[in-house]
Amino acid sequence: MKTVLEMKQVSKKFPGTYAVKTIDFDVFAGEVHALLGENGAGKSTLMKVIAGYFNDYTGEILVNGKTVQLHSPAMAKANGIQMIYQELSLAKPISIAENLLAGRLPTKGTWLLDRKTLIHESKKLLGRVGLGHIDPLVAVEEISQSEAELVEIAKALGNNPSILVMDEPTSALSKEEVDRLFGIINVLKKQGIGIVYISHHLPEISKIADRVTVMRDGEKVATKDITDVTTEALVEMMIGRAAGEMYRKRSSSIKEDVKLEVKKLSRRGFFHNIDFHVRRGEILGICGLSGAGRSELARSLVGIDPIDGGEIHLDGTEIQFRSMNRALAYGLAYLSESRKEQGLALRLSVGENILSASISRYSPKDGKEIVKKLIKDLQVNPAEDHRMIATLSGGNQQKVLLAKWMATEPKVLILDEPTRGVDIGSKMVIHQAVMEMANRGYSVILITSDLPELAGLSDRVIIMRNGHFIGEIDRVDCTEEELLLAANGKGEYVNAIRESR
Numbered sequence: 001m002k003t004v005l006e007m008k009q010v011s012k013k014f015p016g017t018y019a020v021k022t023i024d025f026d027v028f029a030g031e032v033h034a035l036l037g038e039n040g041a042g043k044s045t046l047m048k049v050i051a052g053y054f055n056d057y058t059g060e061i062l063v064n065g066k067t068v069q070l071h072s073p074a075m076a077k078a079n080g081i082q083m084i085y086q087e088l089s090l091a092k093p094i095s096i097a098e099n100l101l102a103g104r105l106p107t108k109g110t111w112l113l114d115r116k117t118l119i120h121e122s123k124k125l126l127g128r129v130g131l132g133h134i135d136p137l138v139a140v141e142e143i144s145q146s147e148a149e150l151v152e153i154a155k156a157l158g159n160n161p162s163i164l165v166m167d168e169p170t171s172a173l174s175k176e177e178v179d180r181l182f183g184i185i186n187v188l189k190k191q192g193i194g195i196v197y198i199s200h201h202l203p204e205i206s207k208i209a210d211r212v213t214v215m216r217d218g219e220k221v222a223t224k225d226i227t228d229v230t231t232e233a234l235v236e237m238m239i240g241r242a243a244g245e246m247y248r249k250r251s252s253s254i255k256e257d258v259k260l261e262v263k264k265l266s267r268r269g270f271f272h273n274i275d276f277h278v279r280r281g282e283i284l285g286i287c288g289l290s291g292a293g294r295s296e297l298a299r300s301l302v303g304i305d306p307i308d309g310g311e312i313h314l315d316g317t318e319i320q321f322r323s324m325n326r327a328l329a330y331g332l333a334y335l336s337e338s339r340k341e342q343g344l345a346l347r348l349s350v351g352e353n354i355l356s357a358s359i360s361r362y363s364p365k366d367g368k369e370i371v372k373k374l375i376k377d378l379q380v381n382p383a384e385d386h387r388m389i390a391t392l393s394g395g396n397q398q399k400v401l402l403a404k405w406m407a408t409e410p411k412v413l414i415l416d417e418p419t420r421g422v423d424i425g426s427k428m429v430i431h432q433a434v435m436e437m438a439n440r441g442y443s444v445i446l447i448t449s450d451l452p453e454l455a456g457l458s459d460r461v462i463i464m465r466n467g468h469f470i471g472e473i474d475r476v477d478c479t480e481e482e483l484l485l486a487a488n489g490k491g492e493y494v495n496a497i498r499e500s501r
């Protein structure tokens with residue numbers, strides 16, 4: 001089998017710590033090599049080494065059998081290495097086409113943009129990721145997060161890579177979209193591209209990977225053929241011990257009083273005549289495929305986007321607001337699905353980020369205390385409030401973002417994909433924190449494409465499809481299978497709402 005990438009004894013040190021320590025790692029042509037490990041294990045850093053992020057790594061790297069220096073992104077690219085980052089890198093206001101061909105835009109004569117070629121080339125690339133139907137001239141901000149993800153892949157393919165790295169490509173994707181991505185990956189395999197695939201989602205790994213390497217604390221634990229390991233064994237390798245049971249149904253803490261009630265809420269083109277309520281202490285799940293309008297509803301509920309009609313009542317009184325700050329002042333907080341965009345300030349420290357939405361709430365002393373407590377409760381690692389947020393691993397950034405909204409002590413906390421990119425252990429920690437909030441009388445609205453999570457945490461689940469509510473599932477009936485059927489517009493709970501009216 002042809003080896004496209006070989007890393008020998010590669011290390012990368014940050015001040016004080018080795019993020020990657022004497023790692024041997026190789027990738028064959030036409031294979032998917034999964035890279036696993038807990039948050040902060042060093043996966044992204046290892047891949048950033050081959051993406052040319054650092055000029056101070058040590059060890060040897062061979063691409064297609066030749067020793068190479070990967071000291072800049074350009075050098076990595078020239079050697080056929082393309083990476084799709086955990087956080088997408090597309091320029092939002094700019095068209096898909098220009099993003100796809102950034103750095104190599106076709107020209108007519110010496111400087112005139114060749115629009116015809118631009119469109120033609122873009123369409124070809126979009127076709128390779130199943131987006132042939134999309135107009136390449138629309139701006140990236142006009143398409144969904146999951147489509148943007150596919151555009152990102154198309155962009156990488158445009159550079160004819162022999163090695164393609166995907167860092168948590170499916171964390172923003174629904175089940176259908178994951179299947180579509182896997183279809184694309186299988187085609188890329190046949191073309192001989194070597195793929196490195198980072199994910200925390202183990203069922204996915206067993207489905208798509210040929211081999212798997214597990215990292216822990218910057219070091220390699222082992223490389224195995226996927227057929228030689230069970231999921232349990234992988235988890236044990238990742239965390240260094242056997243894992244306990246993941247979900248037990250929590251005992252509900254719902255109180256009588258309705259905290260938030262929404263009546264006939266609409267935003268044209270996104271969601272229509274939405275009615276629901278959340279009680280104090282309740283965790284209300286919203287189930288749906290991506291594009292169902294869940295995040296759009298959440299954005300309008302917290303004043304990011306406007307509404308066209310309907311009412312929002314908090315504690316029995318109608319409230320109106322036109323900005324996120326006003327909504328927050330009422331006690332409506334939103335953990336967005338995109339942590340860079342509406343979440344974290346990468347230039348600030350962990351502590352500053354945690355307090356950034358609630359600074360007027362606490363005295364400096366109390367602020368320090370609350371930061372300390374949240375870092376501890378959510379097990380942010382490293383547990384240092386002065387650390388720059390940009391130096392935390394993806395999963396730990398996610399925990400800081402959750403901490404930020406928890407610090408605002410909202411009446412209603414809306415969580416959109418709260419455990420995206422988070423490892424198994426940290427996931428349990430986050431679930432615990434969310435349940436505790438509910439137990440303390442806060443209301444939670446949970447949007448997640450992780451069905452076990454939705455089934456495990458929710459007291460009640462509302463099903464959304466194409467911008468409408470189409471059914472409701474009570475906690476006793478709330479299983480993964482029901483949710484999956486419901487999200488796809490099937491199953492016995494679908495249309496329950498409409499029929500009961």
Ligand SMILES: Nc1ncnc2c1ncn2[C@@H]1O[C@H](COP(=O)(O)OP(=O)(O)OP(=O)(O)O)[C@@H](O)[C@H]1O
Nearest residue numbers: 014019039040041042043044045391392393394395
């Ligand atoms: N720029 C940096 N400066 C200092 N330390 C860093 C920097 N980038 C990463 N680290 C540290 O290196 C370690 C490995 O981080 P890395 O991002 O590679 O983890 P990961 O395995 O990708 O985790 P996750 O699953 O959470 O994305 C972490 O302890 C992290 O805090």
Ligand SMILES: [Mg+2]
Nearest residue numbers: 043044393394
């Ligand atoms: Mg990472």
